[in-house]
């Protein structure tokens with residue numbers, strides 16, 4: 242297993258370009274976005290124009306072709322400035338473009354992946370239902386055969402980008418009795434499909450720039466070209482997709498931790514109490530050091546996992562059992578540790594700001610509210626621990 246890792250000059254240049262762009266165009270809108278709980282349509286459009294909605298997608302399918310490492314760089318930079326923009330990009334890219342790239346036919350890639358990677362269409366991914374969260378194989382949204390096509394009926398919840406997406410990767414049960422092993426299929430649902438509507442949009446603690454929507458499917462008729470991957474293999478499509486999402490969530494957590502440490506360093510160096518900057522207090526220094534150690538450890542984990550996924554390529558049929566198992570365990574590790582360390586580091590940074598950290602509108606206050614969800618979505622951290630434990634008990638340490 243290769244352990245050494247360094248960024249190429251092109252990757253460094255990409256990071257710098259993203260950082261400059263975000264500072265110039267995204268940072269100025271964040272206060273208003275958070276207060277008004279508004280989807281940031283204008284900055285999303287600008288990011289689409291820059292190609293940031295197709296970073297890991299090969300150029301032949303309209304993307305920038307920068308792989309998972311390039312994509313992690315993007316998410317790390319987004320994590321430094323705003324989790325809402327990170328989630329919008331992540332729901333589209335990790336969860337929308339990945340299953341199309343990995344499992345789509347050539348025709349599906351041309352029709353759905355290309356415009357999505359070019360930034361002309363927005364994607365979402367819908368697995369969760371009122372009765373099926375952690376137990377994601379228990380989906381009840383029903384896909385019944387009709388001729389050579391399908392009729393889909395049911396309710397989905399908590400779909401990021403659900404209100405705005407042009408196309409949604411939808412996981413439904415073709416045979417509820419079979420469950421995840423053969424009874425679940427992935428479909429491509431378009432906004433204009435008759436019978437499909439967006440229901441309730443949730444009010445949330447954080448991620449105020451994102452929609453978290455209910456989807457209502459009332460006898461939606463889908464042709465055979467809407468099946469993504471094989472009939473009955475939708476659970477595998479969903480889990481493989483989440484492996485990519487979990488690494489990018491780790492990258493976003495890394496960025497959020499870096500921003501929190503940077504703010505804590507600035508604040509504690511400037512804030513004077515008892516006649517000296519509080520950064521001169523050893524207890525403060527210890528906290529800053531703990532933050533920096535977690536950041537360094539997570540950086541290695543994230544880029545190791547992203548580089549591994551790049552080496553594996555985008556054809557799931559070519560992966561050995563061992564490769565799949567390693568990838569899944571790495572993704573769960575990165576997601577779980579990254580989200581918990583981010584919550585801890587941001588909490589510590591907020592504490593070091595004293596009362597100011599609790600005041601609405603400071604970046605650290607928004608980061609604190611935004612960070613919590615990463616321990617929950619794309620599989621709760623309890624589920625990540627189950628994934629790691631199962632692999633330990635199957636393959637060993």
Ligand SMILES: Cc1cc2nc3c(=O)[nH]c(=O)nc-3n(C[C@H](O)[C@H](O)[C@H](O)COP(=O)(O)OP(=O)(O)OC[C@H]3O[C@@H](n4cnc5c(N)ncnc54)[C@H](O)[C@@H]3O)c2cc1C
Nearest residue numbers: 366367368369374375399400401453617618619620621623
């Ligand atoms: C803001 C937001 C955005 C989201 N975006 C999306 C999206 O784009 N697409 C999508 O499909 N979903 C999305 N989700 C859904 C999210 O992935 C689920 O909420 C999450 O997987 C947990 O499911 P649940 O809420 O049903 O909780 P439950 O599954 O009901 O879990 C409740 C508690 O029980 C624990 N638990 C459950 N089973 C076990 C077990 N076997 N062992 C140990 N503990 C267990 C859980 O860890 C948790 O602590 C989003 C959710 C939110 C809040």
